[in-house]
Amino acid sequence: MAGIVVKGVERTLGAVVLHAWGRSTEGACPRCGEASGRVHGRYVRRLADCALGGTRTVLALTVRRFKCLNRACEAVTFAEQCRD
Ligand SMILES: [Zn+2]
Numbered sequence: 766m767a768g769i770v771v772k773g774v775e776r777t778l779g780a781v782v783l784h785a786w787g788r789s790t791e792g793a794c795p796r797c798g799e800a801s802g803r804v805h806g807r808y809v810r811r812l813a814d815c816a817l818g819g820t821r822t823v824l825a826l827t828v829r830r831f832k833c834l835n836r837a838c839e840a841v842t843f844a845e846q847c848r849d
Pocket residue numbers: 794795796797798799833834835838839840
């Protein structure tokens with residue numbers, strides 16, 4: 766996996782939010798291993814919530830769900846895995 770990209774920084778009241786998404790354009794199904802680039806949906810995961818220099822910092826990672834294209838596979842959709 767190619768890790769994540771920070772696409773924007775937002776200052777809210779009392780916190781800094783880093784908006785990030787996965788760098789890869791496709792994911793591999795954890796069940797059958799087949800690669801898929803067909804995005805089924807997205808959701809936001811708040812991963813890190815810590816204080817940097819006294820300011821609360823949140824990492825908001827947009828995670829894509831891919832549709833597994835392998836018809837024999839039981840996994841219909843799967844979430845992308847973001848690793849370094
Ligand atoms: Zn699969």
